[in-house]
Amino acid sequence: MFRDAFHGSDIIYILALIVEVFIRSFCFCQLVKPFMASQVTSDSASKGMERILKEKKRGACYAAAIYFLTMLLIYMIPLYDAYAMFLIGILVAFSAICWVDRRNYRQKLFLVVTFFSLNWFAVAMADILYDGLYEFAGNTKYMQNHPHLWLALYAAVRVFYLVVEFALTAVGIWFILKVYANKHAEMDRKELVMLALPSLMGMVGFEIVRYYRTFYILKTLKIKNDYDALALFFYAVAIITVIVVIVLYQDIKRKQEENLQSELLQSQIDSIQHHMEQVEELYRDIRSARHDMTNHVLTLESLYAGKQTAEAKSYSDALKTELAAMTGEIKSGNPVTDVILQERKKEAQKKGISFYPEFYYPADMGINAFDVSVILHNALQNAIENTQRDGHISVASYRRKNAYMIEVSNTFAGELHWDAQSGLPLTTKINKEGHGYGLSNIRRVAGKYAGDIDVEHKDGEFRLCVMLMME
Numbered sequence: 001m002f003r004d005a006f007h008g009s010d011i012i013y014i015l016a017l018i019v020e021v022f023i024r025s026f027c028f029c030q031l032v033k034p035f036m037a038s039q040v041t042s043d044s045a046s047k048g049m050e051r052i053l054k055e056k057k058r059g060a061c062y063a064a065a066i067y068f069l070t071m072l073l074i075y076m077i078p079l080y081d082a083y084a085m086f087l088i089g090i091l092v093a094f095s096a097i098c099w100v101d102r103r104n105y106r107q108k109l110f111l112v113v114t115f116f117s118l119n120w121f122a123v124a125m126a127d128i129l130y131d132g133l134y135e136f137a138g139n140t141k142y143m144q145n146h147p148h149l150w151l152a153l154y155a156a157v158r159v160f161y162l163v164v165e166f167a168l169t170a171v172g173i174w175f176i177l178k179v180y181a182n183k184h185a186e187m188d189r190k191e192l193v194m195l196a197l198p199s200l201m202g203m204v205g206f207e208i209v210r211y212y213r214t215f216y217i218l219k220t221l222k223i224k225n226d227y228d229a230l231a232l233f234f235y236a237v238a239i240i241t242v243i244v245v246i247v248l249y250q251d252i253k254r255k256q257e258e259n260l261q262s263e264l265l266q267s268q269i270d271s272i273q274h275h276m277e278q279v280e281e282l283y284r285d286i287r288s289a290r291h292d293m294t295n296h297v298l299t300l301e302s303l304y305a306g307k308q309t310a311e312a313k314s315y316s317d318a319l320k321t322e323l324a325a326m327t328g329e330i331k332s333g334n335p336v337t338d339v340i341l342q343e344r345k346k347e348a349q350k351k352g353i354s355f356y357p358e359f360y361y362p363a364d365m366g367i368n369a370f371d372v373s374v375i376l377h378n379a380l381q382n383a384i385e386n387t388q389r390d391g392h393i394s395v396a397s398y399r400r401k402n403a404y405m406i407e408v409s410n411t412f413a414g415e416l417h418w419d420a421q422s423g424l425p426l427t428t429k430i431n432k433e434g435h436g437y438g439l440s441n442i443r444r445v446a447g448k449y450a451g452d453i454d455v456e457h458k459d460g461e462f463r464l465c466v467m468l469m470m471e
């Protein structure tokens with residue numbers, strides 16, 4: 001191919017071919033980049049999220065560069081079988097992104113198939129517009145009278161072709177990235193089939209339409225405008241169909257997420273309701289104890305009056321033990337948070353985990369006890385579930401100017417994956433009730449008070465800091 005490029009038109013063709021491969025590589029990079037940057041490991045989180053994202057984006061560029069060089073090599077061989085070139089392009093692109101980011105392979109296959117289908121449709125539309133524009137311009141009197149401008153016309157139409165291909169491909173990718181919200185989610189086989197099927201069917205239709213169009217042009221040496229208009233409509237519908245299916249899929253996923261979060265929130269409300277019932281029972285016990293307090297005082301006075309000091313001390317110690325068991329040893333300033341902390345402490349101690357509560361409820365700061373309870377419930381549940389025996393959990397609160405801070409930390413020697421968009425750890429549980437939804441609920445509560453959360457995993461310890469702005 002390149003050794004025969006002595007004429008100007010051949011040089012323009014070769015340059016256009018190189019630019020076209022570059023455009024495809026660039027668009028491919030833009031499509032896969034957000035998906036490849038969707039998560040990072042906890043070991044590398046200390047480097048800084050921004051730096052990690054740059055490294056992942058650089059990986060997407062490496063994959064695109066591999067595809068670019070491979071396709072140039074194929075064109076230099078040359079390999080004239082379009083199907084073989086297409087298959088090699090898919091395999092190289094898929095292998096490249098899998099080599100850079102070795103996870104979620106079904107999603108990567110979907111991205112590759114979707115990209116090449118969109119690009120095929122864009123190329124087909126650009127080709128039809130290219131032929132129509134070239135034929136129209138070539139049949140004008142001006143071009144008939146200026147034959148020396150044919151090379152310039154060819155170059156201009158080639159540029160037009162590349163611009164149209166790039167614009168259509170870029171618009172399709174932009175829509176996909178905009179509507180595809182769950183970029184970090186694992187894709188199962190059914191989801192792969194559902195999302196890839198429109199692209200595959202569109203490519204079958206593309207081949208049928210292209211075959212009959214090419215056959216008609218070769219047979220009649222003419223371009224049938226009605227047929228081209230219908231073909232343009234088909235390719236436009238094919239692109240729209242691919243995007244609409246992704247939109248519907250994401251809507252289904254969003255509703256599933258909402259249902260899961262609603263179920264989780266309902267279970268937390270039920271749990272807090274249970275805590276409140278315990279508080280009411282505690283109050284009943286306290287009222288009963290206060291009713292009997294007169295008898296206890298009279299008994300102690302009688303013992304001391306009779307100089308039965310030992311019996312009085314024993315009776316007093318038993319009374320204090322009963323009162324401590326009744327009211328609990330944790331005094332946080334609110335009965336609901338008292339019960340939550342007390343129950344979590346017992347649960348942690350049963351697992352052999354040390355529990356250090358230094359929490360105090362801000363009764364005079366305009367912060368609702370229910371919201372604080374949601375934060376403690378989620379944070380301590382995550383901490384207990386992810387702390388091994390002989391580990392430790394600490395919960396503390398303090399005030400910093402007009403901000404109320406809650407810190408929960410626990411030992412955690414495992415590995416976390418982080419969502420680059422939210423900055424939160426991704427859950428590794430099948431039921432998705434670990435670090436993930438709980439932290440999202442905490443962030444949602446913090447947002448009610450113009451606050452936010454900060455998460456850190458360093459030196460074998462997971463730390464959650466919640467900031468609530470006070471009135």
